Amino acid sequence: MARSEAARAALLDAAERLFAEEGIAQISDRRVAEVAGNTNHSAVRYYFGGREGLLRALVARHVDALAEPRRAMPEQPDSVLGDVRSLVQPSMAVLASLPRPSWRARFLAQALHDPTLRVLMREAFESAFVDLPARASLASRLAHLDRGVVAGRSALIARIVMTATAEVEARAEQEGQDPHWLDVGDFLADAIAGMLAAPVSRPGAANPLTDAEL
Numbered sequence: 035m036a037r038s039e040a041a042r043a044a045l046l047d048a049a050e051r052l053f054a055e056e057g058i059a060q061i062s063d064r065r066v067a068e069v070a071g072n073t074n075h076s077a078v079r080y081y082f083g084g085r086e087g088l089l090r091a092l093v094a095r096h097v098d099a100l101a102e103p104r105r106a107m108p109e110q111p112d113s114v115l116g117d118v119r120s121l122v123q124p125s126m127a128v129l130a131s132l133p134r135p136s137w138r139a140r141f142l143a144q145a146l147h148d149p150t151l152r153v154l155m156r157e158a159f160e161s162a163f164v165d166l167p168a169r170a171s172l173a174s175r176l177a178h179l180d181r182g183v184v185a186g187r188s189a190l191i192a193r194i195v196m197t198a199t200a201e202v203e204a205r206a207e208q209e210g211q212d213p214h215w216l217d218v219g220d221f222l223a224d225a226i227a228g229m230l231a232a233p234v235s236r237p238g239a240a241n242p243l244t245d246a247e248l
Contacts, residue, residue, distance in 0.1 A: 042081050042082075042091075044071060045070045045081060045082070045088070048066050048067075049078075050137050050141045051141075052069060054137035054143075054200075055140070063077075063078035063084075063085060063088070086150065093155050093158045094158065096138060097159065097162045100124045100162060103123070103124035104124045107120040108120065111171060114172065114227045114230060115223060117168045117169075119223040121168050123219045123220075123223070125195075125199075125219070126219035127215070129199065130215040134206075134207075135203075135206070135207040136203060138203070139199040139202065140200040140204060142155070142196050142199070143199070144200075172230075191226050194222075199218065199222075202218055
């Protein structure tokens with residue numbers, strides 16, 4: 035690995051851990067550089083152009099890592115559950131591939147509370163998922179439901195998944211154990227499939243959960 039690439043990786047690793055443990059707004063770029071072992075206190079600006087560039091790089095690192103495990107998933111799932119599993123398990127595979135302890139799940143959960151990063155994540159994941167066959171298949175299977183209901187449930191599910199995986203990751207570190215991420219993925223996929231396909235008590239009613247709340 036070239037020196038510049040190693041420096042970038044060290045900054046990303048340091049930022050991910052610090053943001054996961056203490057929150058994004060609480061950590062300065064200077065502290066990220068110090069923890070990364072970089073004597074240049076402006077290293078974040080030098081390598082990423084500033085805080086937003088660092089955040090984009092952190093999100094991109096995770097999204098890019100999803101490509102390989104996605105290729106290993108079945109191309110034609112046969113049910114809502116199969117579609118959901120094809121969308122969920124690649125993320126679990128990425129988490130399973132990280133060194134121990136890891137902070138990726140907790141960083142992604144922290145992103146829910148940072149307005150700038152929440153928007154960046156939404157854009158990155160939307161772009162990464164837009165052409166996935168499983169997404170189109172799932173949309174077709176849920177076409178009988180109101181689009182607003184599906185969108186609201188999807189947003190709620192994203193929050194649940196990020197919160198749950200962050201808790202699993204934190205508990206694994208505390209107990210000194212490896213998380214069984216693929217088992218976690220199966221559990222989440224079962225729950226998500228049930229939530230997405232659940233009946234609607236008040237058809238036509240407005241979704242009470244807005245984007246601002248999610």
